[in-house]
Amino acid sequence: MNRIQKFEQVLGRCCWGILAFLAISVAININPAINIINLSKSDIMLIILIVLLSIFNFVRLKYINSNLLYTEKVFDVFRIIEVALLSIFINGNYQRIEHYLIIIPMIFSSLSRGRKSSFVLLGINAVIKIVKGFIVYFLSDTIILSTSDLFDYCIELVWVYVIWISIIIITSAFSNQNCKNEIENQRLVFELGEKYEQLEAAQNEIKIQYDKLKESNLKLEDSNLRLTKSIAEFYTLQQISEAIGSIFDINELLKFVNDVIIGVMGVNYSTIVFFDQKKNKLKVHFTNVKDKEDLAILSDNINCRFLLDILESEKPILENDVVPEKFEFIQSRVIGSFICIPLSSKSRKFGLLLIEHKNKNTFNNENLSLVTTICKSVSMAIENAELYASMQVLATIDGLTGVYNRVYFHQKFENEFKLAKESGYELTLVILDIDYFKKFNDTYGHLFGDVVLKSVAQMVKSSLRSTDTMARFGGEEFVIILPRTSIKKAYEKVEYLRHKIANSVITDSLVSASVTASFGIASFPETSKSVTEIIKDADNALYRAKDNGRNRIEVAKDYDIMD
Known part of the structure; x- marks a missing residue:
């Protein structure tokens, strides 16, 4: 609903008040004792005005509330009708009421449409008054007013118009200022709307940027999480790789x-x-x-x-x-x-x-x-690790006989001697040599000599304990480490091995032969006090066995085995 329509609605409500005021005025001037037929012309004209204004106001309000095509011209027409009705039908005793009522539509017209439209209404009112004056003057048989009364009426009318014009000028000025303010307000509202649109656009842009930033942040967090996991996994794998290497x-x-x-x-x-x-x-x-x-x-x-x-x-x-x-x-x-x-x-x-x-x-x-x-x-x-262990085993095993080699023997014997010395138990070393081994090589060839070495090694190895160690010392010589074994028990064990070797027959596909072996025994702490000494003492004992006829056992330093 626009501004003019709002003015029209306010004026319509005022009109009901004016009608009520006019009805009260008529009621005051009517003498109840007088028949209604004897009413004065001015009373009748006022009653007609009330009826016409009531119909007009009802139609006007209906039109305003239902018709969306209400315009400023329609507003002007309604004001002209109101001024015309008030100017025509208010006469006689009610002439002064017109002065107060006629200004109301003029003020509304001045406030909404400016002073020009109000002066038009004022002119219409003046024309109607002049026409009414001429009609009364020329058509009436009697002179209603004297010259002095007519002069006073004219003076009063002039003052009324002066007052109306002043009110119109004041209200129009107020209206102009109000219009300027309204225009300024509209301009400010428009600018504010533009600012709001700009702000909304900026806000939308910020939101878009925020959403992008949020999305980028989520991607960054996801990448950071995956990177953290990758670093943790890499660190774990690195730790395990380092452990594998060390x-x-x-x-x-x-x-x-x-x-x-x-x-x-x-x-x-x-x-x-x-x-x-x-x-x-x-x-x-x-x-x-x-x-x-x-x-x-x-x-x-x-x-x-x-x-x-x-x-x-x-x-x-x-x-x-x-x-x-x-x-x-x-x-x-x-x-x-x-x-x-x-x-x-x-x-x-x-x-x-x-x-x-x-x-x-x-x-x-x-x-x-x-x-x-x-x-x-x-x-x-x-x-x-298994491959390394296999290689380690291969590096310590004699390839021909399947027993440990000399390098392993020295490492093992040093460790066993250290443990025996720390723990205080006996450790015996036996060195054996196959008798007349060169004869086998010369008579039957080196291949059969290899068979003899392997056979003797396996016969001895199979008779040892799991804690005992046998190694090839060099050529046809072998060593046996017997932990926690006294020289007397070692002698008994070696005697069994000597008989086993001597009573065996070594054969291959073409050759058969008997073999004997000589043994030298030394023991810690019974005969020797160090690693070097025990090896030397056992080796010397072996040489005595070979010098004394072979196929026999000798003990280091002539130790009396019978004690």
């Missing part, structure tokens, strides 16, 4: 790996299981399961079909919703998630790595990938 003992390495997995993965349990190829069984090698009952259940059920199938297929398993009844090896423990990964290489299956957590949905594919990489490194380390 820890040569496979048991120590596996224990380290087990501890690293528990720390990095934050799991409750980690178990390394080895596969025994000879027995075709799995066996718990390392685990942090401490409870004896839980450990017993784990060990007893480690060869279940589920784990054996994982080892056979060499495919890792991730289980995030564990049903304990399905897995025998965890029935006594509360486990919600586990990962089981084979430890294997291209040539061999070493075992399994089993990591477990009490909570469900703990592991993801990234965890599986990390542990798989660790297992590949560990499998390679196990293979390298």
